[in-house]
Amino acid sequence: MPGIKDVAERAGLSIATVSRALSGKGNVSARSRERAQSAAAELGFVLSYHASSLASGRNHNVGVVVPSVHRWFFSSVVEGVSATLLDAGYDLTLYNVSEGEERRHSVLNDFLLRKRVDAVIAVSLELSEAEIQQLLAIHRPIVGIGGPLPGASTIRINDSGIAEAAARHLIQLGHSRIAHMTGDAAYEKDFRLPGTRQGGFTKAMRDAGHTVRPEWLVSADFTIQGAYASARQLLGSSPERPTAVFAASDEMAIGTILAARDFGLRVPDDLSVIGIDGHELGELFGLTTIDQDPRGQGAMAVRRLLAGLEGDADTAAADTEYPTRFVIRSSTAVPPVDAAPLRG
Amino acid sequence: MPGIKDVAERAGLSIATVSRALSGKGNVSARSRERAQSAAAELGFVLSYHASSLASGRNHNVGVVVPSVHRWFFSSVVEGVSATLLDAGYDLTLYNVSEGEERRHSVLNDFLLRKRVDAVIAVSLELSEAEIQQLLAIHRPIVGIGGPLPGASTIRINDSGIAEAAARHLIQLGHSRIAHMTGDAAYEKDFRLPGTRQGGFTKAMRDAGHTVRPEWLVSADFTIQGAYASARQLLGSSPERPTAVFAASDEMAIGTILAARDFGLRVPDDLSVIGIDGHELGELFGLTTIDQDPRGQGAMAVRRLLAGLEGDADTAAADTEYPTRFVIRSSTAVPPVDAAPLRG
DNA sequence: CTCACAGCTGCAAGCGCTTCCAAGCTACAC
DNA sequence: GTGTAGCTTGGAAGCGCTTGCAGCTGTGAG
Numbered sequence: 001m002p003g004i005k006d007v008a009e010r011a012g013l014s015i016a017t018v019s020r021a022l023s024g025k026g027n028v029s030a031r032s033r034e035r036a037q038s039a040a041a042e043l044g045f046v047l048s049y050h051a052s053s054l055a056s057g058r059n060h061n062v063g064v065v066v067p068s069v070h071r072w073f074f075s076s077v078v079e080g081v082s083a084t085l086l087d088a089g090y091d092l093t094l095y096n097v098s099e100g101e102e103r104r105h106s107v108l109n110d111f112l113l114r115k116r117v118d119a120v121i122a123v124s125l126e127l128s129e130a131e132i133q134q135l136l137a138i139h140r141p142i143v144g145i146g147g148p149l150p151g152a153s154t155i156r157i158n159d160s161g162i163a164e165a166a167a168r169h170l171i172q173l174g175h176s177r178i179a180h181m182t183g184d185a186a187y188e189k190d191f192r193l194p195g196t197r198q199g200g201f202t203k204a205m206r207d208a209g210h211t212v213r214p215e216w217l218v219s220a221d222f223t224i225q226g227a228y229a230s231a232r233q234l235l236g237s238s239p240e241r242p243t244a245v246f247a248a249s250d251e252m253a254i255g256t257i258l259a260a261r262d263f264g265l266r267v268p269d270d271l272s273v274i275g276i277d278g279h280e281l282g283e284l285f286g287l288t289t290i291d292q293d294p295r296g297q298g299a300m301a302v303r304r305l306l307a308g309l310e311g312d313a314d315t316a317a318a319d320t321e322y323p324t325r326f327v328i329r330s331s332t333a334v335p336p337v338d339a340a341p342l343r344g
Numbered sequence: 345m346p347g348i349k350d351v352a353e354r355a356g357l358s359i360a361t362v363s364r365a366l367s368g369k370g371n372v373s374a375r376s377r378e379r380a381q382s383a384a385a386e387l388g389f390v391l392s393y394h395a396s397s398l399a400s401g402r403n404h405n406v407g408v409v410v411p412s413v414h415r416w417f418f419s420s421v422v423e424g425v426s427a428t429l430l431d432a433g434y435d436l437t438l439y440n441v442s443e444g445e446e447r448r449h450s451v452l453n454d455f456l457l458r459k460r461v462d463a464v465i466a467v468s469l470e471l472s473e474a475e476i477q478q479l480l481a482i483h484r485p486i487v488g489i490g491g492p493l494p495g496a497s498t499i500r501i502n503d504s505g506i507a508e509a510a511a512r513h514l515i516q517l518g519h520s521r522i523a524h525m526t527g528d529a530a531y532e533k534d535f536r537l538p539g540t541r542q543g544g545f546t547k548a549m550r551d552a553g554h555t556v557r558p559e560w561l562v563s564a565d566f567t568i569q570g571a572y573a574s575a576r577q578l579l580g581s582s583p584e585r586p587t588a589v590f591a592a593s594d595e596m597a598i599g600t601i602l603a604a605r606d607f608g609l610r611v612p613d614d615l616s617v618i619g620i621d622g623h624e625l626g627e628l629f630g631l632t633t634i635d636q637d638p639r640g641q642g643a644m645a646v647r648r649l650l651a652g653l654e655g656d657a658d659t660a661a662a663d664t665e666y667p668t669r670f671v672i673r674s675s676t677a678v679p680p681v682d683a684a685p686l687r688g
Numbered sequence: 689c690t691c692a693c694a695g696c697t698g699c700a701a702g703c704g705c706t707t708c709c710a711a712g713c714t715a716c717a718c
Numbered sequence: 719g720t721g722t723a724g725c726t727t728g729g730a731a732g733c734g735c736t737t738g739c740a741g742c743t744g745t746g747a748g
Contacts, residue, residue, distance in 0.1 A: 001482065003704060014728045019706060026707080027725060049460035050403070051704035053394040054733050061437075070423050075414045082413065082440040091460070093405075094438040096426040116393035116435070138345065225628045258628070261605070284569045284602070347734060358698045363736060370737080371695055395734035398703045690748085697742080703735085712727075718720090 002043040011039035061091040063117035065125050069096050073294050077123050080298025088306055093117055119305045141308045143301045155297055155320045162290045162324050163200025166274050170244045171208045174334045179216035179242035181252050197248045216242050220252050227255025235263050243335035244272035250279035250289050257285050268333035286330035297322050346387040355383035405435040407461035409469050413440050417638050421467050424642025432650055437461055463649045485652045487645045499641055499664045506634045506668050507544025510618050514588045515552045518678045523560035523578055523586035525596050541592045560586050564596050571599025579607050587679035588616035594623035594633050601629050612677035630674035641666050
């Protein structure tokens with residue numbers, strides 16, 4: 001394999017000049033640059049990544065820690081991150097830490113402390129303040145998406161606010177008998193939604209003077225299948241059925257719609273359903289939802305990091321609320337006329 | 345940040361011994377090893393990734409090239425790859441090259457030639473024989489999943505074989521009026537299934553003496569939504585409907601089931617549907633399918649690579665057929681009695 | 689008791705770049 | 719004509735490890 005030395009010889013330049021010419025840093029005359037580049041091209045030479053990183057201290061590599069790359073939200077974020085990073089000439093080192101705490105720690109040591117990445121994007125990951133300080137101390141900017149990272153920069157949606165808006169949408173349509181499907185405890189751990197969506201729902205209901213029936217607060221694992229099972233219970237067992245369901249994710253909303261159909265309930269005539277996410281399948285089911293654009297969140301995280309990395313400004317820990325978009329489709333409507341309002 | 349030198353001093357050993365102790369290579373007395381390790385632990389020292397890589401030539405990093413990380417098959421493969429790689433102490437550099445050819449080339453140069461990865465796993469990626477030779481020439485093992493990589497090691501399922509089996513399943517149930525939903529040309533490019541599934545279908549039909557109606561050969565983009573749209577056309581427009589649909593993926597099978605339901609067709613009473621994949625949603629829809637276990641394929645690819653990397657045997661280009669599993673559920677049954685068999 | 693051998697250890701030469709520093713040059717103002 | 723500022727350029731010192739080589743020690747065989 002040719003080295004920079006070979007390029008220098010061929011181009012009739014010094015190693016230093018070739019390095020500057022190829023990396024684009026420092027002043028090089030147009031003539032030298034061109035010579036260096038064509039010599040490199042002729043030899044099929046490319047700068048060695050590790051040597052460059054070792055000498056310069058920059059990696060052009062960002063670590064991405066996710067609890068899953070298979071579930072909708074996470075794979076969407078990763079797509080956004082990946083595209084933005086690739087455009088900027090950065091590598092993306094993926095850490096899919098589904099196994100739990102133990103692994104998460106080895107990740108921290110093993111790739112952050114070994115300084116193989118310039119920065120890290122943590123999706124729905126919970127780090128202690130101490131861990132974050134450790135990262136920041138060794139000058140590794142970190143931005144979190146969707147998880148509480150005390151002391152670090154984060155991007156997230158206003159969970160309780162949009163939940164409240166979703167519930168209010170149903171209330172304004174005239175619903176009072178509204179069920180809420182929230183995330184399983186186990187899954188909440190990954191998604192780090194510590195009941196904030198449920199909080200928004202409760203608040204909207206209370207503000208409207210509606211009762212939240214305990215048996216209408218159900219949970220599922222954020223999947224269509226899981227929600228389907230929960231929704232069957234919800235819709236099948238109640239002597240009085242809710243007239244609307246607010247699901248904490250689109251996949252759960254879809255599971256609910258499928259369950260409703262199985263019971264012969266028409267959506268939205270007999271049952272209104274609303275979700276949160278902006279899932280691709282939403283359109284097919286006419287699902288009213290709140291689009292949170294995870295790809296955009298990923299892209300924003302990257303831009304935030306790169307700004308801090310390339311500029312020299314120490315990006316202060318900023319908490320950005322990512323804007324969401326209310327998408328009204330056909331799964332929500334006024335409640336059926338024969339449904340008695342629920343009295344507190 | 346502490347360096348290996350600091351550890352050596354603290355442990356009262358030479359740098360060389362500490363290096364051997366921490367990396368586990370070479371002979372070190374138990375006593376020295378222990379000293380080195382505790383000194384490192386006390387200082388919070390971790391070997392520098394780039395320095396190690398530069399000096400040793402090994403990266404402990406595998407590049408994964410995928411056309412998408414969002415679609416079911418790919419994210420499943422990535423999960424399998426990721427878990428296996430992490431267990432082995434390797435990093436995973438993700439290259440999500442959805443943008444097409446141009447980017448793919450820059451990827452090759454920029455990360456393979458810069459030798460930042462020890463090996464590459466290419467999922468559904470088409471490389472020319474020349475490109476593969478280039479990789480192998482610089483000693484970068486490459487294994488492909490699901491794509492034809494002439495000269496490289498590959499793992500794939502027997503597409504035409506399982507398609508034939510799927511079609512035969514329907515035929516044996518008594519169906520003759522069978523439609524096939526195949527992948528869009530645009531998506532076939534990503535999945536690299538050059539009609540092999542369709543080929544298997546055609547063969548089974550011909551072997552059984554059944555006619556393949558051109559209007560019953562439809563295509564979609566491998567998504568539920570896309571398949572739904574295609575299935576509506578298929579099921580709505582034909583004066584004579586097929587009694588069974590064989591979809592080239594589970595997602596398309598599910599889209600077909602949803603469309604059938606919209607037309608009031610019962611599955612399997614009025615319409616049998618079979619897919620290929622082993623998608624998590626299959627169970628919910630009672631979908632008969634052929635499970636291809638993409639996670640397992642990813643894990644196998646990693647094991648194959650590591651065997652070649654850690655052992656010194658030059659892994660010959662091996663073409664492994666990954667085993668699939670026929671999963672019979674409730675979406676397939678005998679055709680309705682009133683359906684006249686189709687005569688060639 | 690001596691020798692051969694194997695296991696340990698340390699020295700030092702890299703791995704292949706980046707970048708500080710100083711020197712050479714050009715151009716322009718005075 | 720001289721001085722100076724601003725570009726360019728090359729030399730060389732690292733970046734922080736790994737590893738070949740050689741010396742050293744201890745052990746068992748002869």
